Amino acid sequence: MIRELRPAAFLVLLLTLLTGVVVPLAMTGLATAVFPFQARGSLVAQDGKIIGSALIGQNFTTARYFHPRPSATTEPDPKDPSKTVPVPYSADNSGGSNLAPTAKALIDRVKADLATAGAAPVPADAVTSSGSGLDPEISPANAARQVARVAAARNLPMATVSGLLAAHTRMPTLGFFGEKRVNVLELNRALDEVRAP
Amino acid sequence: MTISGWAEIALALALILLAAWPVGYHIARVVEGERTFLHPLLAPLERGLYAAAGVDPGRGMGWQSYAAALLLLNALHFLMLYAMLRLQWFLPLNPDHLAGMSPRLAFNTAMSFVTNTNWQAYSGETTLSPGSQMWGLTSHMFVSAGTGIAAAVAVSRAFARGGMETLGNFWADLTRIVLYVLLPIAIVAGLALVALGVPQTLATHADATTLEGAQQSISMGPVALMEAIKELGTNGGGYFNANSAHPFENPNAWSNLLETLLVFLIPIGLTFTFGRIVGDQRQGYALLAVIGIFVVTAIAFTYAAEAHANPLLTTLGVDPAQGNLEGKEIRFGIPLSVLFNVITTATSCGAVNAMLDSFMPLGGMVPMFLVQLGEIVPGGVGSGLYGLLVFALLAVFVAGLMVGRTPEYLGKKIQAKEVKLAMLAVLILPFSILGGTALSLVLPQATVSLGNAGPHGLSEMLYAYSSATGNNGSAFAGLSADTPWLDTTLGIAMLLGRYAFLVPVLALAGSLAAKVKVPASGGTFPTHGPLFVGLLVGVIMIMGGLQFMPALSLGPLAEHFVLFAGKIY
Secondary structure: OHHHHHHHHHHHHHHHHHHHHHHHHHHHHHHHHHOHHHHOOOEEEEOOEEEEEOOOOOOOOOOOOOOOOOOOOEEEOOOOOOOEEEOOOOOOOOOOOOOOOOOHHHHHHHHHHHOOOOOOOEOHHHOOOOOOOOOOEEOHHHHHOOHHHHHHHHOOOHHHHHHHHHHOEEOOEOOOEOOOEEEHHHHHHHHHOOOOO | OOHHHHHHHHHHHHHHHHHHHHHHHHHHHHHOOOOOOOHHHHHHHHHHHHHHHOOOOOOOOOHHHHHHHHHHHHHHHHHHHHHHHHOHHHOOOOOOOOOOOOHHHHHHHHHHHHOOOOOOOOOHHHHOOHHHHHHHHHHHHHHHHHHHHHHHHHHHHOOOOOOOOOOOOHHHHHHHHHHHHHHHHHHHHHHHHHHHOOOEOOOOEEEEEOOOOOEEEEEOOEHHHHHHHHHHOOOOOOOOOOHHHOOOOOOOHHHHHHHHHHHHHHHHHHHHHHHHHHOOHHHHHHHHHHHHHHHHHHHHHHHHHHHOOOHHHHHHOEOHHHOOOOOOOOOOHHHHHHHHHHHHHHOOOOOOOOOHHHOOHHHHHHHHHHHHOOOOOOOOOOHHHHHHHHHHHHHHHHHHHHHOOOOEEOOEEOOHHHHHHHHHHHHHHHHHHHHHHHHHHOOHHHHOOOOOOOHHHHHHHHHHHHHHHOOOOOOOOOOOOOOHHHHHHHHHHHHHHHHHHHHHHHHHHHHHHHOOOOOOOOOOOOOOOHHHHHHHHHHHHHHHHHHHHHHHHHHHHHHHHHHHOOOOO
16 A cells, blocks of 8 residues: 555645646637637627627527527526525526426426417427526527517518528538527527518 | 437447547557557656656566555545645635535545546536646546556456466556547547637637627636547546537537547447457457446437437427427537437446436436446446446356356356456446445435425435446436535445445456466357357346336436326425
């Protein structure tokens, strides 16, 4: 045991230095040099101000924008820090609802969301929260149901909004790899660039 | 289930097999001290580490010395991480001035990372600084993975030749695996992940003003390297609370494919390493076939469960076409969520890209069962292989009982001592999993942590002790895990699951190494054919799985029936 003490102590220290300090720092330098956009969080700027990350969902509530999925993220309650309050798309505290399929809380939440979701059948992603609470994307079916609302709120023809949606719908690679999806922030930015006719 | 969904799964499994094959041979060359293409670059570093630490790589160690060296290094590493987590406030690279962890949470977290479990009772982005994530957690991911692989290599050597007194040198095994296997793959994969969108920065967050004028603080950090070794070392501890469901850990279907591949790379590769070390490649293929049967069955079962939408939501008017989508991300859909979570529970990785707590009852049962089998098909890096070998010994023992012959495995006679040691290791699992769950379910200080009621509550608690004992680290995350009771007892479960299993297995290896190698004869039961594969599958199910059936009936199975009867809690 005693004769192994020196190798144990030195290897713990040296391997920590190598794998916990030298390599991560070198990796950070290299990544920032080669892929600066991705390494810094794929941040999107508009008029010189950061408006979000291309990969992170953000909350939209007004009729003028496409809405993301429900989000189960929370923040500490300002009145009582030992409790939390729901804050959708809180990007510094990721997490899902973790509600069981048999949870009354899940059924009640979905019922409440369905009340404003229009005629059945409603696409599942419009009323289910994601694992991260930060899902940047929705399904094309979910987006298509929002076209009329967005077009009306912006005084745009339906065809213009549907055209934008089609242009920003991403398909599976080679027809099978990945899912059909729409990045909500990207689509909403494109909407803002359309001038009213 | 869809054809394109199965095509995605088939593509990933095919790529895994293709990639694991050369990696397995590379590991065999590295641990035997042969030169590889990486030696011109890294050999001076290896020699430097030996010189500084006073290691003679040629000095063989008996099983006692090997186990003592391994435990000593792990003990020191545990103490160092505990200190780092407690003293976080005083350490550099902590721009948000985050406080140190409480003693119980630091104990739980340090135990979690030294045992390769990566159970997360804390929330990464709100609790830990970039510094702690780097030299605390990331470095542990390399060393705990290296420890597991070293132990598996030592056990494999016991079958290679007859009359051996030593199992190899632990310091050399560990150093070589970290330098020549884990570091190079993690660096290349980490850079690829950055290219796909995973951040690697020392900034802790960016402040954004959204299009609607709201403020959004976006957490980030040195994620990519940690993500790579988290999957490669089957560690599983995420930078963020949401783990690989977080878009910064796993931004798209391609990063998901790469991460899935990394998780299986070494556990599958080690079956090739094993074949090469024992000098009979067919022995490795037989183990691979057993693993394949379990993994493909598990994927099919879980996929069928999750592709089915929650019937309670369908009744309310939700379109069932997208399957059970609560807790899942759009970019992965059902097939890639199922694939990822089955692969990270078939190994002891425990990363998740969808929330297991919201899986359908039977969909969540499969990952839990894979963990309860003891993380052996294929299990964690290293720990899975030696676990599977224990079951292989039990399988030849059972076969020997049936036909009345002395059982042998790879020319080594399996006698009373070996079977006792194997059972000693295997019995730790039900003791810790079922014992811990049963105790917690009657104690109010434990049940207060449950996030869901009814049979699902039982599943949450059962999953926690399964995950900790199996050193998996995933969770039915509705459970509030940072309480005095759970931090302490789950920490102990991780300790038992790792070392109370490993030490008897090293003793077993020491005993086998010393035996003469009996040449195969007409009476030898071949351990590479379909008959052995079928026998081993059966022994794993009966000796490793059956004991958990009563508990699973009270949790996920009961929930399945009440769900389809329309009952909610």
